[in-house]
Amino acid sequence: MDNSDYDGIKRDISLTVHDIFENFEESNNRLPTLEEFRTLFDGHAEQYIGPNDQLKVESISPHQDKHHEREQKLWRAVNELEAEQRFLRSEC
Template sequence: MDMSDFDGIKRDISLKVEHIFEVYEQEHYCMPTMEEFRTMFNEHIDQYVGPDDSLKGAGLNMSSDTKQRREQKVWRVVNELEAEQRFLRSD
């Protein structure tokens, strides 16, 4: 993954990560655990990776390797953004 991919994905996902933290903190008065955060973000992963059948309607198939590579890119970015949020909110 080159830096332009990473920066583009980071820009797209940063608001979702921040939103998850804000909503959780408002409801629970604490930050989510790593497991809770990842479970909550996982509910939105198809929005960034695309569901398995998203390209089939256009006559294209997304191989499992392609989907796995996309998921890995997204999770790398999410992990970095999660760490940033934890640092910013740890006052």
């Protein structure tokens, strides 16, 4: 994975992850569970990944495509940012 690509994804989604935590905590007086967070973020995921039918790449094996590659990068970054938010909010 290209590090600059991953860093760009993290930078792009960091505010979204922060806002999900902020809004959920404000509304519910608690942090979202892992499942709740992932459900909330899933609504934003396609915005960052792009539509599946336009990302096919012939050079990648038939079992993989550009959509899957981008989805993996996105969720790796999301998981890292989620962990950071949980850590920061647990110190409060």
